[in-house]
Amino acid sequence: MWDAEIRGMASAHAIIASSVFMATVMPAVLVEKFSVYGTHLVWLYSVAGSVAVVNIAVYWLLGIGPPTKKNTLSYKVSRLIRSCLYFLFSCLFFHTVVVLYGAPLLESAVETFSLAVLLSTLTTLRCLCILGPNVQAWIRVFSRDGAMSVWDTSLQITTGCSVVGAWLGAFPIPLDWDRPWQVWPISCTLGATIGFLTGLVAAPVWIHWHRKQLTYKIK
């Protein structure tokens, strides 16, 4: 059972990771003069969109998600609306945090917000998919004994990696190398994406490695 779950997660992660690559390659065919640095926002939104779509599809198909208490339509709609609201709030939250970290407040606000959208897609959206719109559960997941399934553990790892990646991405900005990727926010978005991909790879490996030690409480 363990191995099956890990294998399923690894394949789900592979699909998500390939969606990132597809989102990088596809616009090159469709959009003229596309490049990751030059038309950065196009790349960013294409990655964010494809990761969002693939995430939702994969988790819906796999049937991973919070147990729903009621199955009525109105309940589902309210959950959907709450999820959208939470996503928006998380974008604003990330935007604020990034500004507090020293991003320019007014100039290039669009770029900063796009970074926030990308970060929300990589972190909050997965929380929404796995845990549902439930902040209590989110806070619970990010504690040492908070994970209740392998999916929770993988969520911990990928979220941490994405945020740390974005954080590390800010490091090269002050350097005087005059590279195109040092422009705000390219290094941060690249860092977040690379961190996310690392997390996708690392999560199954880590869980497999520690499968003996991991014990989950039954929900």
Place this chain on the structure above:
Amino acid sequence: MKRLPVLALLVWVCAVFYVGIFLFVGGFLLVRLEVNRTSTCADVLFPGGAEPKGDFCPTEPRFRRVVVLIIDALKSDFARYDPANEAPRPYENKLPVLNEMVSTQPSRARLYTFRADPPTTTMQRIKGFTTGSLPTFIDVGNNFASSAILEDNLVHQLGQMGKRVVFMGDDTWMSLFPKKFHRSLPFPSFNVKDLHTVDNGILQNIYPTMEGGDWDVLIAHFLGVDHCGHRFGPDHPAMAEKLTQMDEVIRAVIGRLGNDTLLVVMGDHGMTDTGDHGGESQKETDAALFLYSPSPLFPNPGSQVEPEVVPQTDLVPTLALLLGIPIPYSSVGQVLLPLFSTAESPTGLSQGEALWINVRQVNRFLETYSSMAKDIPPESLTQLRAEFSRISSEYLKSVQEGKPVSSELQVSMQEYLTSVRETCRASWARFNPLKMAVGLSVLAGACILCYVLSELSSVVVSRGVLKVPVVCGVVVGGVVAVGQLASQGYVEAAWCLGGAALSSEVSFLWRSRRNHPRGRLALARLLAPALLVLLLRCASLLSDSYVVSEGRVVTFLLCTLSLYVPLRLNWDGLLLPPPPSDSQKPPGLVPALTLPPSVVRRESATMLVCVGVLVGSLYLSLSFHNCREEQGACQPSPFLSPLSRVQDSRLRNLHYVLSLASLAAWAYLLHRWLRHYGNLNSPGVTVFAARFLLPLASICTGLHWAVSATPEDSFRNLADLIGLAQVVLPRAAFALLGLGLSLVWLDPLTVFLKERAPLQSRGPSVPPPKYRASTGISPQAELHHLIPQLYQRIRRSLEDGVPGGPEDGGPAVEAYGLGTVYSAPLVLLCGLFGLGLLLLHPEGMALAFLLLLLESGALLHLHACSTTLSSLQRAPSNGFSVPWAPVVLWSLAACQFFHTTGHLPTFPSIQWNAAFVGFPQGHTGTLLPATLVTLNTFSSHILFAVSCPLLLFWPLVCEIRGWKGSRGGEEGEDAVMEMRLRENPQQFSSALLQLMMRYLFVSGVQVFASVCAAAILRRHLMVWKVFAPKLMFEASGFVVSSVSVLVGVSLVMRVDAAVGSLFKKLVPEASR
């Protein structure tokens, strides 16, 4: 508590750090004293007037005019011409004019390699080839503030002799020689990417000027080649274009030269293959020098020994003697002999005469310098003196005999000049790698020492560990001194100190290793995230880009660390109350230890608010930063300019009101805090200081700002009053604050004792007295404030062994403010001190200081909340110990506020105005202004270091009342706050020592990192611009903050002693 051992350990560690810094700086920073004398023509050449014909200036100068074309970064390779080269690179064979002239007119033109001295930066080079001296990193002169050259130099001498000096080109010259030029056309040099502005500006003006005739000396400084190197490197078509343009310029200038005019074309330094310069590699030092005169000047090639390489300093005496002006006083150059006449062609000064004048001048400089400074080794000085007297007597003899100077004498004169130059070079322009290495290792050892001491603080406090290291250090230092005395005849203090420091470190570490073999010093603990942040900070000091944007880097790291604290708590499951289903918990955990959920929620909420305040003030603090020269598009904060300079009156009023409001908020918050903890009740002098001196000083400060902001011409009839007020008000504020500080020191207790019940007398047998502090039970006090009170339980209940409640025996004494007995004087001291430091800053900085107060408060609260929340995990034995995260936060905050108060680690950004607060007429001495400027520069270091012990006290101050008691421990209903420290003196001293060692470690590691940066990158392009100033600021910041740490700790000790004597006084009273 153990006061003396803790203080002694701290002093010892600080001393070791100082020795390390002293050694390294002594080997790295080369200091030269500026001799502020100038040469004049009337200077007598022969001692005692023995010789009638001894004018310093040649009567008939060889040239009347000179054109100096300085082509920045004209490397010697660029000037060479190789006709055999079929496919020249972009920088080769582009200046054919030089070669043409040299080969076709050998008696009129010469091309030399012109060797510069490091540092090969333009400003230092200009200084070098105008003064003829060897500029070091710090030329200790009269004015630190402006970059103007005060030493005797060519431009000054030319002006003195009435020559009209016309300058055009690089505007660096204008700051170096303000008001020295007859006419000047400066062009902005800052933008390295701009290749043409300066050059085109010169080209538009140089030919009309030359033809106009209103000049004697024309200096044109072209920057295009240098900028091209910086932007594209030498191997780029743009370089070919630029050099070709220079070729045309030289041709055109040669065509316009008159017969009495000398042309000098020179590069000030070379460049590396990437187009950079600043270091001391041969590619950077070797420039080209081309001399041309329309009339025959040089002897035929081959008739004389030609120098292959001309040192840059040699241009100064040569030009001076050719133009008939005195050689600048501090020049150590040597005349270029081929330019002076030999016996065959006697025109102008002969070679022998020129050399003699030169020797005489250099000797005079050497004598003056060695009487002022002691950095030239005495043995070489005596040798040089002997050599000079020999030359002098021989020359006099040959002059009296009327013979020309013999060639042997000429050679020995040249040798003398060379050896003087080399001696000076050795003491001014060379690093001392051995000293640097020893300094580095002493510093590294000191850092390890701090870490070990902080880990072993509890063991260290209980045993005397200091004796052996100190004895060891003294012995080794003495042995080194004796050895030096025996072998060299004199003692060099640096080596004795270095030996002493190293040996005492080693002996301490060896002993502690032997004493504690079990893995108490786990290296894995060094990888804690807080220390990783510190590591990142240290790594950032090794890159010039990060040092340039240091303010932002530190803020970023602070932000990270402060967000990490709640995330970590959440990860440990401590941020939220545990779920109610406790039945599944393993039985190992004691359920009584958990906090009630409501308390956890409240603490978590407080903590999140604190994080918010902290991060918010971090963000706001970014708007107070100043700008470095290297940050191109940056705008300095508008709050940095003094109010009197703000033109718009509405804006000025707004700024003034803002500053005043923050000043008032500063005073109010302090007052409020003290009142909240019941520290304003006693009739003591400290409370007097807090209640009256603080507001009075604030009022003085506010009035002073108002006075100094009034425009000078607005109240003419009140000018005298305003002038008086500018002196009196700040001095009054200083006096009040000084009085307050000394009062706090004199009687630091802010405890108010109130007797409540009649004391009962007992028999003579007095058991050891016991006291305890507890919360008030008087409903009045409860209603008002949170006032902890002291009960002196009557002895009967003690004797009976009955833990008597208050109603049992009746409280003897209530003490207000006992719970914050340690922190209140410290807070008050910092408040007073901060006000004084604020007075030294521009008015707008009041906002930054308020931000500092808020941020440090938020930080302390954050630390207190996280301590409370994580108190479950902590073993009770080291109850007071402060973890790394808050210490690192505290130290980084000190660095952050260094930037937020408008400072930068560069010399031009020092706020010199601070020296004139209260002294608008200037000073007579140097000690007072230096102190004021130091206080201004390191104000944030001082404040954070003095208040560092608060990190230890704050969790106790914020202790949750009622909860600890409900645990059913022996404390009963008491919230004893800081009296806990009193109850565990051993733990108190060890925790205090640990905290201080951690703080010193965090600051010391940063010093170590910047020392490493300076040592490793000593050949880096930016070393004199970025790393060396950073090192200076970091090292002096460390010295200042370590002294402040000692001040803070000794205040705590003082309070502790006072509390001890208070209790001693109370207990006999109660027992009587």
